[in-house]
Amino acid sequence: xxxxxxxxxxxxxxxxxxxxxxxxxxxxxxxxxxxxxxxxxxxxxxxxxxxxxxxxxxxxxxxxxxxxxxxxxxxxxxxxxxxxxxxxxxxxxxxxxxxxxxxxxxxxxxxxxxxxxxxxxx
Numbered sequence: 001x002x003x004x005x006x007x008x009x010x011x012x013x014x015x016x017x018x019x020x021x022x023x024x025x026x027x028x029x030x031x032x033x034x035x036x037x038x039x040x041x042x043x044x045x046x047x048x049x050x051x052x053x054x055x056x057x058x059x060x061x062x063x064x065x066x067x068x069x070x071x072x073x074x075x076x077x078x079x080x081x082x083x084x085x086x087x088x089x090x091x092x093x094x095x096x097x098x099x100x101x102x103x104x105x106x107x108x109x110x111x112x113x114x115x116x117x118x119x120x121x122x
Contacts, residue, residue, distance in 0.1 A: 010050035096119075
């Protein structure tokens, strides 16, 4: 596997930050990781994956799919604008982002998993 292609030149600082984030998972991240890990959906997902100058909550390289779980901080105008810039930047590499709120993951995990599966099936 081409590491450059999977990480898109992520810096050592981004890798270090990703390691830190893996050690401090949120409850929604833990819940979704239980469903995405060990190829349970038939594909490999990585958690807190460095890619370019970003860190994806979950990333499936074979489908170029990022899954993000957004907390309340993503509700503000500034963060929402930043998310759009990030998604557009990554889409230039052919990477699509699915976003779910913390509440959606906590209250409707089956629906979240189904949307991810539907996307993978495309």
